Amino acid sequence: MSIGLAVTPASAQIITQGERFAPVVAERHMVVTQEAQASAVGRDILRQGGNAVDAAVAVGFALAVTLPRAGNIGGGGFMMVHRAAPGETVAIDYREMAPAAAERDIFLDETGEASAEKSRWSGLAVGVPGTVAGLFLAYENYGSGALEWADLVAPAVGLARDGFIVSPELAGALRSDGVRERLAADAEGASLFYANGEPPAAGDTLALPALAATLEAIAENGPAAFYEGPVAEAIVATVTERGGRMTLDDLAGYEPLVREPVRGTFKGYEVLSMPPPSSGGVHLVQLLNILEPTHFGTFGLNSADMIHAMVEASKYAYADRAVYLGDPDFVLVPIEALVSKDYALSIADKIDPDAATPSSEIAADPATLPVESNETTHFSIVDGDGNAVSNTYTLNFSFGVGFGAKGAGFLLNNELDDFSAKPGVPNAYGLIGGEANAVEPRKRPLSSMTPTILLKDGAVSLVTGSPGGSRIITTVLQVILNATVHERNIATATAAPRVHHQWLPDYIRIEEGISHDTIRLLEEMGHDVRVESAMGAAQSIQVGSDGILYGASDPRRPGGLAVGD
Structure with a gap:
């Protein structure tokens, strides 16, 4: 039963006269993401016999292509996994980490005050990325076993190599003054999104060959292709050039946690x-x-x-x-x-x-x-066996730190701004931090x-x-x-x-x-x-109480899609 329309739920969720919105309904499985092409990737993985975790891995890589302002392999995040058969729920932490050379006062200026330039736009802002390692841990520990790792990365490779349809949201973001100023000033950002001096228009097909090559290497060799070798060297070179302190040892030593x-x-x-x-x-x-x-x-x-x-x-x-x-x-x-x-x-x-x-x-x-x-960005997935994934991952700001790893085709995060640069001083979101979230080597910054x-x-009710x-x-x-x-x-x-x-x-x-x-x-x-x-x-x-699935993508960000069968 392939359903892609909104209808009135048949069970627990009855639309009252005061409700103007109806969810998408499905009987077997559901994928809801902020970007329609990535949602379709997750649905296809479920149709091929993958479970919710397999679909989550494929969606995570797909969003790194089609939603570059937030989807990423240059950032990190968190994944909740519920496995119905053993009745087990685990939390996967693939948050970015501070490099070993980070120190408490790394974001203070010469007067001892917190410097937004250092914590948000310099190489010092970049945390050791966790996404690739985190998605691999999820696949190895909780995947179905029906699909190979390369099968899950392949849809993202195809989107990057052959091109994906630029959404109105992405086109508008790339044209906005602040984003354009930052990305076009960076050689990697300019090559990705402003190849002819102008950003793509909505409906254009955008190919990202450098990212496709990076993803192909990850598909063939797993996380080692990202945390060692040419990609790791490109990350370190870029961060160092911008004043950061990340090393190859920092990348090689990164580990996600359950x-x-x-x-x-x-x-x-x-x-x-x-x-x-x-x-x-x-x-x-x-x-x-x-x-x-x-x-x-x-x-x-x-x-x-x-x-x-x-x-x-x-x-x-x-x-x-x-x-x-x-x-x-x-x-x-x-x-x-x-x-x-x-x-x-x-x-x-x-x-x-x-x-x-x-x-x-x-x-x-x-x-x-x-x-x-x-x-x-966030995505939610439920499969036909009652397994579920709730995943949120990020580059921090829109398009992250605003520059990318040289020749690797992806942008880097500015996640270390989430530390307390100086206890009692608000970060970019106005949040006050204290001693518990001060900068330390190999520490993970606090997140919301x-x-x-x-x-x-005992069964999944809401994701x-x-x-x-x-x-x-x-x-x-x-x-x-x-x-x-x-x-x-x-x-x-x-x-x-x-x-x-x-x-x-x-x-x-x-x-x-x-x-x-x-x-x-x-x-x-x-x-x-x-x-x-x-x-x-x-x-x-x-x-619903009868097992029917109801999905909703937030209308605040057009382009999202709930799809199911």
């Missing part, structure tokens, strides 16, 4: 999300715990009372993030304490239901913690990526995640709340207007679509409310 997911419960669901060095899972579970006692029956979706409850909870979670979260291989992150129900209740007791608490009056308080025994899987009675920098956690939170307690179908849950508060700066960021009356009520409670640009691009799959 970690234990952050676990929580919410309204009868088991919540499984990414642990540190992502802050996403910890604070998603913390927020759900704080909100769980809320009388949702009286709080409508995006009502003033609902937004107030989410915002006040978020202030406490983001305050905790600034103090406690970092790479758990370097600092002790009190995960169990932060996600405990008792700690959440102690926070909920502080929230005034009728008035905003100024962020200046909120700070992480270690004394209240229980004692214990720290530019992005929140790939998440919800189980109901979701989003890009969006500091707004990822609140985006995922709202998709989950909208789909569960507000009982919206996954398309409406995804499309509903979003709000965000991250403790500092102290204001509510909202999208267009929140009513003026709601804004007025929030302001009367003492909130500073500001309408700003759209947030996130969630890619989600919900599973």
